[in-house]
Amino acid sequence: NAGVTQTPKFQVLKTGQSMTLQCAQDMNHNSMYWYRQDPGMGLRLIYYSASEGTTDKGEVPNGYNVSRLNKREFSLRLESAAPSQTSVYFCASSHLVREKLFFGSGTQLSVL
Amino acid sequence: AQSVTQPDIHITVSEGASLELRCNYSYGATPYLFWYVQSPGQGLQLLLKYFSGDTLVQGIKGFEAEFKRSQSSFNLRKPSVHWSDAAEYFCAVVPNTGNQFYFGTGTSLTVIP
Numbered sequence: 001n002a003g004v005t006q007t008p009k010f011q012v013l014k015t016g017q018s019m020t021l022q023c024a025q026d027m028n029h030n031s032m033y034w035y036r037q038d039p040g041m042g043l044r045l046i047y048y049s050a051s052e053g054t055t056d057k058g059e060v061p062n063g064y065n066v067s068r069l070n071k072r073e074f075s076l077r078l079e080s081a082a083p084s085q086t087s088v089y090f091c092a093s094s095h096l097v098r099e100k101l102f103f104g105s106g107t108q109l110s111v112l
Numbered sequence: 113a114q115s116v117t118q119p120d121i122h123i124t125v126s127e128g129a130s131l132e133l134r135c136n137y138s139y140g141a142t143p144y145l146f147w148y149v150q151s152p153g154q155g156l157q158l159l160l161k162y163f164s165g166d167t168l169v170q171g172i173k174g175f176e177a178e179f180k181r182s183q184s185s186f187n188l189r190k191p192s193v194h195w196s197d198a199a200e201y202f203c204a205v206v207p208n209t210g211n212q213f214y215f216g217t218g219t220s221l222t223v224i225p
Binding site: 004033035040041042043044045048050056058059090092097098100101103104105106 | 116121144146148153154155156157158161202206211212213214215216217218
């Protein structure tokens with residue numbers, strides 16, 4: 001059982017480049033989330049999707065867009081990457097909101 | 113402001129010693145409370161959670177946590193630490209009127225043989 005799968009695991013971008021982080025879950029979960037983790041700041045929510053067809057902003061949405069492609073997949077797009085977006089990004093899913101989160105293994109992104 | 117506070121950035125304990133990691137929150141009503149563990153290079157794994165009922169909750173890997181309403185705290189404990197417990201630990205809350213998880217800044221645990 002794969003759980004939550006994120007791709008890629010590592011990525012280096014130049015300022016201004018765009019990219020999409022992919023996330024897929026095979027647990028038939030309704031809710032999916034994107035977090036970023038920065039040293040000394042814990043995890044901060046970028047966007048979430050409580051159910052298929054809906055998306056909502058979290059604490060730090062600026063500079064990001066998301067797409068809930070179907071129930072399994074939730075992608076995060078950086079349209080014009082900035083050095084401040086250098087971080088580790090985690091996708092997570094849960095059956096319902098407020099329930100246990102299942103995390104992917106993360107994407108380490110560096111923006112030069 | 114609403115917040116989750118983990119006052120200890122880093123803790124070092126000897127193997128076999130007891131452990132307590134602190135977590136305080138500042139939300140009006142009792143939120144949903146969680147402890148997660150993150151091993152290096154990995155995602156987060158749930159240790160335990162509290163929604164309601166018995167204020168002492170048991171989790172995986174021998175961990176437990178106690179909810180104290182009067183202190184707005186949800187401290188994580190383990191009677192005897194193993195070297196494999198070295199990791200980063202995060203407290204998280206979900207306000208009972210909201211849908212978002214709010215994470216503390218984490219406590220890094222080092223275990224000395």
